[in-house]
Amino acid sequence: MSIKHTVQSSVKDEGLIEKRREQMIQGAVKLFKEKGFHRATTREIAKAAGFSIGTLYEYIRTKEDVLYLVCDSIYDEVLHRLSGVSTEKGTIDELQAAIRQYFELIDHMADKILVMYQESKSLPKEALQYVLKKEMEMVSLFESILQACVQAGTIQLSEKEIPLAAHHIVVQGQMWSFRRWALRDQYTIEEYIRIQTDQLLRGVC
Template sequence: MSAAGEVKSVVSDPRLVEERRRQIILAAVELFSKEGYHTTTIQQIARRAGTSTGLIYQYFGDKEDVLFLTLKLVIDSYENEIPFRLDGVVHPVERLCTALSAYCGVVDRLRDATVLAYRSTMSLRAERRALIKEGETRTNRLIEACVRDCTTGGFMRPVAEHLLAYQYVMFAHSWALKHWSYRERYALDEYVEEGIQLLVDPFLTAKGRLALASKRARDEVPGADLPVD
């Protein structure tokens, strides 16, 4: 048996493998979301992707491989895109707000796959479930580190950093899980701002509130500097 995180492909060209797998994954997400993972067949995925069943088996061993790489795409997107957005952001309050915004942005782009992760992760074998959990935990630690930088810098009062980080994670995921309700009320940027008011503002010290006010002013007037004290 191959390693839990390995999905073998008959095709050796990495570019083609990535391109074909993405095509198949997009079709699978749509069908898994509408029909359910267990009900959906490889034949249905092939039809939706506009390809043949045999071609799918050149890039995946079985249907679980498709589900695993779909969920891994979500986790990898968190791990890659949030640090990318944080690159060059120095102030702890701005880093926290940027991380929350970036997280929500990834969820927005991968809404169906995010919901699928909640519905179907348990359909993976135990070793693969563990890999998905480990990936999410690494992202959660990144969010937790942003919270810790705020508390140690005196911008946020002492809090249960691990627990608060999970509230940010659940807030981001909720944009996908309850999008049927939120979409009538908020644009994504409005949702993020509401989240900052609910989940960041109340924990800030006077110094932290000043920093957040300066960030908002700078967002409106680019070029203004955040205070560091």
């Protein structure tokens, strides 16, 4: 079951909460990328989001809450994307589809992911543990997909190798965010997905 940090709000309209927090996330990601989490102020976050500091505090209580929201937006979208990929048959096509969905999402959310990991080193202990647990939830999604493929006989991995292969997929996807300053001069996202998937499958088939 997915964990989720509760961010308190004095606003009761769920639709408005979702809209304002998405504005907050988008503004904060740009700000954190430029200045870092600790140097950015809540007033600056409010300005980047397009509303007043008073309005900001109607939707969050602390600056750390913004990082929780960024974290949840990443992993909720990963779960949403992968839940739409059928893995019932444990086929190579299903595994490839899941990898593609994940890598394409990394491309779409590259700034969020970069900020999340750049700032994780300076997070309070509770917030860091939350991020790490959400990361492991994402790894678990790929463990389940790989396990289905093993059971179907389409890939060859031992029980001990499955978690490592899942970590490998997750990290190789994230590398598109971390190393894009170099990779995008050499590869399109389509080329990156194809080459990374081919290399992974050569190791497990």
